[in-house]
Amino acid sequence: MSLFGTTSGFGAATTGVFGSTTTDSHNPMKDVEVTSPPDDSISCLAFSPPTMPGNFLIGGSWANDVRCWEVQDNGQTVPKAQQMHTGPVLDACWSDDGSKVFTASCDKTAKMWDLNSNQAMQIAQHDGPIKAIHWIKAPNYSCIMTGSWDKTLKFWDTRSPNPMMSLQMPERCYCADVVYPMAVVATAERGLIVYQLENQPSEFRRIDSPLKHQHRCVAIFKDKQNKPTGFALGSIEGRVAIHYINPPNPAKDNFTFKCHRSNGTNTTTPQDIYAVNAISFHPVHGTLATVGSDGRFSFWDKDARTKLKTSEQLDQPITACCFNHNGNIFAYASSYDWSKGHEYYNPQKKNYIFLRNAAEELKPRNKK
């Protein structure tokens, strides 16, 4: 982990190896570019769990593929393998032991990809595209959770074609997150449901959305005892809500903050408000990163309620992000997310995945 532990190493990576390093705005932060990125928008990124040595990154894309790269300590990325679906891949996740990757697609199926054999088999079927897939590891069971636009949340033992359980949701699943024993699903029409996974998954609470606009992304955070205690919810209106499940004082503890907007409020031009495409929590510091349609990423400290950093603006929206298991690497994907509609879609435009050293920038602020 030599390179990713220091901030000095990245300079070498950007000179010459990855092509032009002039001030073209596709990589204004001069982060490491992942080689052989997908050919269409990247929908999801996930790093391998700590049970596996090394860092492996998987990325799903609208080109129907899921790609796996090995990220080496010196910053080099080596494409390792890929699998295909028959429709765009919307989400992907790792099993807890790092041997399998689960992928969910618009082709209404989810697949289990065994990396050792490089074989993938279907493990789930829905009536609509599957938008979210997560691996659940409980003391007494393990399964895959899939949330779909067919308004159901299904749980699959990967060996059976029938779901172990199927829960009805009020609306289409837009995003979900799982940190045992808690799962949160945000749906269309601003629906928000928390599930508890102990013993067997069941609906725990439906929450009135703290946000007034369409939900787009959700990420669970943990408390100092490493137990999931709340979640961050992002909407299309440049706002993230931090919501605790059982806070001592909800009015004080829960809050929202604005992000991914252009201009200050003092200028005469209307402010552009962008969607928050993804939220990720740093596994060690508990600080969070948000990426938006404005092509920027930001780091925040939710306990100190301050912003830690905002990046320069990329020329494309940032559609996905994730941290590796020890929080040293922050990966983010630059590709078109449809926020400006069909007209701005340029199939020729390259899609990128960038890696950034996250060890220093996400340290929490000292509380005064």
Added chain:
Amino acid sequence: MGRKKKKQMKPWCWYCNRDFDDEKILIQHQKAKHFKCHICHKKLYTGPGLAIHCMQVHKETIDSVPNAIPGRTDIELEIYGMEGIPEKDMQERRRTLEQKSQESQKKKGGNQDDSDEDDDDEAGPSTQQVAAVPPQAAPMAQPGMHPVAGAPGMPHGGYQGMPPMMPGVPPMMHGMPPAMHGMPPGMMPMGGMMPPMMPGMPGIPPGMPPHLAPRPGMPHMAPVPSAGPMPSRPAVPSAQPAVTKPLFPSAAQAQQNAPGVTASNNAASASEPPKATFPAYTQPSVSSSNSSNPASSTVAKPPATVTSKPATLTTTSATSKLIHPDEDISLEEMKSQLPRYQRLIPRPGQAHVAAPPVATVGGIMPPQQGIPPQQPGMRHPMHGQYGAPPQGMPGYMPGGMPPYGQGPPMVPPFQGGPPMGMRPPVMSPAGRY
């Protein structure tokens, strides 16, 4: 200072029940939150003033005060600071304050940032709360999932027998009078369970104690067991729409606050009954979710941008523009509707990842190529609670293969297909891989 004395109460906003240190601050708040025009953001002085302004300048009518809690949205009431508050509400407030003074001091935090006070891109609560944040952060972290873990245990124990009653719960809490025909409407279910039950449900009172026993910690549930048996249930659903509104002030208010989007009101009533059933599932925690409602309702943005079922959002207003297409569906849904993503055919580059074997899905099962014997199959012991997963089914290949590379096609992808042949019916409709 005006017609009414302060009555030694801290100034509070009639529209949203928030407390303020000073009447001046209260007035600033009202002007910014309740008397601000959502079109041009001009701050007026009173509710009627705002209504008149919208009518004259923008030719638009508003019927409720923005960001007000339900019951307090009257646009015709001329309230300025503490002046003009109806005596009824003053007394109610005093009573509530007395109750609250036994509990925590700070009732209203309103940590939703005020859009006109904070800078852009800041994790900024309202300024009143900044000092309170650091000390709060530490205690905040502790509860974690522990209380939560406790709570799910309880309802699950109790819910086994409960589910049939669920839809009836919220209305029973508040709507018992309407549901109980012939009951004196003043009968509160909480206190007087026995008498109201008698005429309508002779068999129930004896049945209540057993129901109550497993739920000692949930006083709210007290009326529920009485609602359980059949007689009450048919009456209950009819009471639902009228009664569930108070439980979801933010949802109800958000829908009410869309003056121009009339369709959303229809959608609101259509979508509320499903929402009404949620607290039934989560009875123990309904108080905490309700307590978060006031906080969230104060954030309500200008009504014009509320999303609604007719699947369009208002994406522009005077000072801001939402960079998002107009339809209120997710970006992925929009993109997936493009023909190029609808085709569900293998893209070029799929190469040898399993196209040929798919055609022989049915035929794959027998020639397993010696896999079954090696498959312990059980990575995680399934205790059979999920429908007895077949034992010994090869779910995947164990390791030992050369790690990566583009799939040496020696093993067909449906390797783990169960010998029972369960897979084919599932796989085939999905098309080829």
